[in-house]
Amino acid sequence: MGWSIGWDSNWQRDIGYGVPCTCDHPDCSEEIDRGLAHVCGGEPNGGDDGCGLFFCCAHLYLGVEGKERQVCERCAAGGEPFEPKPDVREWIEHKLTCPTWQQWRDEHPDEVAKLEEAALTTEKSNG
Ligand SMILES: [Zn+2]
Ligand SMILES: [Zn+2]
Incomplete structure (x- = not known):
């Protein structure tokens, strides 16, 4: 792997x-x-x-x-780490739509719901 x-x-x-x-x-x-x-x-x-x-x-x-x-x-x-940033919309959409993530979506309905919500509020990246 x-x-x-x-x-x-x-x-x-x-x-x-x-x-x-x-x-x-x-x-x-x-x-x-x-x-x-x-x-x-x-x-x-x-x-x-x-x-x-x-x-x-x-x-x-x-x-x-x-x-x-x-x-x-x-x-x-030697300081505390930065605050991690949220996932980019491109990645969220990938997880929500890509066939390779189908099994993950089936197993994690709660996570999918969270992502769908995040997709609505996350700004589209410029790339
Ligand atoms: Zn660091
Ligand atoms: Zn940088």
Whole structure:
């Protein structure tokens, strides 16, 4: 099994390079994906160094003292992680409509209801 789509039990969201998202930096709206290239800490869930949130290249720092991997500005400073951003509408719609998610939809009617609500309130991304 690759790292295309997985589940982050820490932040309760889908992760992997198959998942489009917005950079978790509060001042940034860069569109990225939740692949290893963008994760703070360089590992799913952040490993030992990071918070496991996802950032664009401008908001990940390599070579921070005491950190072996890329980390976000909060982890570099030893602070609390940023607030994770909600899923992008593109991803929500994918989960609601893609045939590969049919089984998941059948098994998680509550989650589907939440997503349908989120789809109505989430702004469409520019991509
Ligand atoms: Zn971090
Ligand atoms: Zn960013």
